[in-house]
Amino acid sequence: MSGHKENRDAVSDVALARAENSAQGSIPTAVDRDPAIPPVCCSLAISGDEQAKLITMFKALGNPVRFEIMKFLVTRPGCITGDIVEYLPIAQSTVSQHLKVLRDAGWIEGAISGAAVNYCLHARNIAWFKEKVGEIF
Amino acid sequence: MSGHKENRDAVSDVALARAENSAQGSIPTAVDRDPAIPPVCCSLAISGDEQAKLITMFKALGNPVRFEIMKFLVTRPGCITGDIVEYLPIAQSTVSQHLKVLRDAGWIEGAISGAAVNYCLHARNIAWFKEKVGEIF
DNA sequence: GCCCACTATCGTATTTTTGCGATGATAGAT
DNA sequence: ATCTATCATCGCAAAAATACGATAGTGGGC
Numbered sequence: 001m002s003g004h005k006e007n008r009d010a011v012s013d014v015a016l017a018r019a020e021n022s023a024q025g026s027i028p029t030a031v032d033r034d035p036a037i038p039p040v041c042c043s044l045a046i047s048g049d050e051q052a053k054l055i056t057m058f059k060a061l062g063n064p065v066r067f068e069i070m071k072f073l074v075t076r077p078g079c080i081t082g083d084i085v086e087y088l089p090i091a092q093s094t095v096s097q098h099l100k101v102l103r104d105a106g107w108i109e110g111a112i113s114g115a116a117v118n119y120c121l122h123a124r125n126i127a128w129f130k131e132k133v134g135e136i137f
Numbered sequence: 138m139s140g141h142k143e144n145r146d147a148v149s150d151v152a153l154a155r156a157e158n159s160a161q162g163s164i165p166t167a168v169d170r171d172p173a174i175p176p177v178c179c180s181l182a183i184s185g186d187e188q189a190k191l192i193t194m195f196k197a198l199g200n201p202v203r204f205e206i207m208k209f210l211v212t213r214p215g216c217i218t219g220d221i222v223e224y225l226p227i228a229q230s231t232v233s234q235h236l237k238v239l240r241d242a243g244w245i246e247g248a249i250s251g252a253a254v255n256y257c258l259h260a261r262n263i264a265w266f267k268e269k270v271g272e273i274f
Numbered sequence: 275g276c277c278c279a280c281t282a283t284c285g286t287a288t289t290t291t292t293g294c295g296a297t298g299a300t301a302g303a304t
Numbered sequence: 305a306t307c308t309a310t311c312a313t314c315g316c317a318a319a320a321a322t323a324c325g326a327t328a329g330t331g332g333g334c
Binding site: 080081082085092093095096097099100114115116117 | 308309310311312313314
């Protein structure tokens with residue numbers, strides 16, 4: 001054993017621990033390689049939860065199928081799963097999984113409508129995403 | 138055989154082919170489920186190349202380590218690979234790979250400085266990303 | 275020339291993601 | 305009650321992503 005995957009979570013822990021110092025005012029310079037050059041900017045006031053949510057949203061859209069689903073939804077006020085299944089050349093079960101990823105990430109929301117489920121963009125979360133990205137970078 | 142992976146590219150092809158109709162004016166409604174409800178908005182004037190680049194950028198930041206690297210870079214005008222290696226609890230070779238992903242995606246750029254490489258945010262691409270995301274959603 | 279600091283790449287192992295068909299679960303119609 | 309439509313979930317296989325150590329390459333100092 002040892003896919004060395006344990007570090008993936010450790011990154012958030014260690015790095016975030018250091019990052020919290022910046023929230024305190026002293027900007028974190030893990031390595032002060034040239035004190036003459038001051039850190040640039042950015043409060044980076046982002047909580048661990050917010051960061052995790054952002055990463056999840058980034059990851060969700062980092063896939064062609066899901067990106068296509070989002071583009072599809074952008075052009076209409078909402079649609080049911082079957083519409084997307086018809087639109088895309090992939091199996092229903094696969095589409096369902098992608099929809100779940102998008103829903104869990106917060107990009108879309110689904111309203112049960114009889115036996116069908118009506119999906120639409122999650123406007124509030126999308127606005128939040130754009131706002132946060134704007135703040136950080 | 139059958140990882141059924143061939144469709145992943147096909148999605149872009151098929152869906153994009155339909156999407157191009159929208160660029161022509163007639164908004165693509167794969168399934169016209171209720172003509173009374175008009176499509177919402179969005180020109181979605183995005184080329185295949187632009188979409189591919191966007192997806193790559195999304196995917197790149199959908200990873201905790203790379204997100205942490207970006208946060209690190211945001212707080213300073215630039216730094217060398219070694220600084221990031223010291224900052225994060227992961228191996229140098231792994232950091233190097235992540236930096237390559239970020240560089241290929243266009244989030245950062247690296248300038249050779251002697252034996253070292255100075256990495257900094259790719260301001261132009263970041264601005265482009267925010268602009269495109271704002272346009273689409 | 276020879277070393278040292280700094281990165282990138284190679285080879286490999288593990289985990290995660292992606293996709294499918296088959297099967298379950300639920301709502302509405304007959 | 306049964307059938308149909310709709311969607312989610314399960315189980316599995318293939319591919320991609322992630323991580324490491326080891327190794328190669330490059331530039332600067334001696």
